[in-house]
Amino acid sequence: MNKIALITGAAGGLGRAVAAELVAEGWRLIVVSRDAGRLAEAYGAAHLQIEADCSSVAGVRKVFEQAAAADLRPAALAHCVGNIRLGPVHRMSEADFDDCLRANLVSAFHTLGGFVGALREARSPGAAVLVSSVAAQIGTPNHEAVAAAKAGVEGLVRGAAASHAAVGIRVNGVAPGIMDTPATSAILASAAGRDAVARQYPLPGLGSAQELARLMAWLLSDRAARVTGQVWAMDGGFAQIRPLVK
Numbered sequence: 118m119n120k121i122a123l124i125t126g127a128a129g130g131l132g133r134a135v136a137a138e139l140v141a142e143g144w145r146l147i148v149v150s151r152d153a154g155r156l157a158e159a160y161g162a163a164h165l166q167i168e169a170d171c172s173s174v175a176g177v178r179k180v181f182e183q184a185a186a187a188d189l190r191p192a193a194l195a196h197c198v199g200n201i202r203l204g205p206v207h208r209m210s211e212a213d214f215d216d217c218l219r220a221n222l223v224s225a226f227h228t229l230g231g232f233v234g235a236l237r238e239a240r241s242p243g244a245a246v247l248v249s250s251v252a253a254q255i256g257t258p259n260h261e262a263v264a265a266a267k268a269g270v271e272g273l274v275r276g277a278a279a280s281h282a283a284v285g286i287r288v289n290g291v292a293p294g295i296m297d298t299p300a301t302s303a304i305l306a307s308a309a310g311r312d313a314v315a316r317q318y319p320l321p322g323l324g325s326a327q328e329l330a331r332l333m334a335w336l337l338s339d340r341a342a343r344v345t346g347q348v349w350a351m352d353g354g355f356a357q358i359r360p361l362v363k
């Protein structure tokens with residue numbers, strides 16, 4: 118397997134953390150955002166930078182065409198596109214729900230499709246990691262939209278892992294609890310807000326993009342060569358155990 122990795126949502130909090138981990142492990146990167154300026158701000162002139170929207174088939178096609186034109190054919194995919202749209206099912210607008218599905222599920226489906234299609238055409242092995250959320254596994258108030266979208270991502274992980282295992286393509290997911298990234302800056306802005314969120318988790322503290330990025334880098338590496346079809350929780354115990362009343 119070559120050491121070329123594609124990171125989508127690469128200008129975001131998790132995307133940047135994954136990029137740092139993969140560079141440290143000797144990968145060459147293709148980084149994607151809808152905004153070239155954000156990529157330049159994050160990476161300067163480093164890496165192959167592609168401006169595209171991975172939530173459409175046309176956007177994904179552009180990514181693989183530009184990568185191939187630069188003679189870069191990724192063997193690893195870290196799909197870090199997504200958003201958080203909170204609100205109960207009866208109060209969420211159609212536009213917000215559509216945006217949530219598009220960012221979290223539709224983008225994962227099309228990006229994985231482009232990645233797997235290119236690998237299969239080249240008869241090459243590879244590994245992908247998609248990002249779910251604790252909300253897919255345990256009912257969490259006001260998370261209906263993101264829970265539905267991320268549950269779809271987890272189904273996609275298992276389905277695609279089954280389809281492509283025989284040709285050496287691994288597909289896994291990660292399911293974090295809340296992490297301190299731009300997506301959660303409003304929720305975690307105040308000390309009181311951070312404290313209230315942290316108290317919901319059995320383990321003390323809040324998650325970080327760096328620790329999830331280390332898990333994602335491991336899943337993409339040959340060290341995880343026998344791992345596919347799994348969704349790995351990294352959530353301070355949120356989805357499986359109850360916290361003591363604090």
Ligand SMILES: NC(=O)c1ccc[n+]([C@@H]2O[C@H](COP(=O)([O-])OP(=O)(O)OC[C@H]3O[C@@H](n4cnc5c(N)ncnc54)[C@H](OP(=O)(O)O)[C@@H]3O)[C@@H](O)[C@H]2O)c1
Pocket residue numbers: 126127128129130131132149150151152155170171172197198199200201216219220221224248249250251293294295296297298299300301
């Ligand atoms: N932060 C958390 O607490 C948390 C918890 C559970 C799961 N997650 C998941 O972790 C992943 C990374 O999130 P993050 O925390 O790093 O957030 P982030 O900093 O906001 O990065 C997410 C990136 O996704 C891209 N994006 C957002 N909406 C999009 C849309 N409609 N179409 C295409 N691209 C879109 C944006 O990229 P551009 O604008 O640059 O194109 C953005 O930079 C997401 O899947 C998120 O759902 C995060």
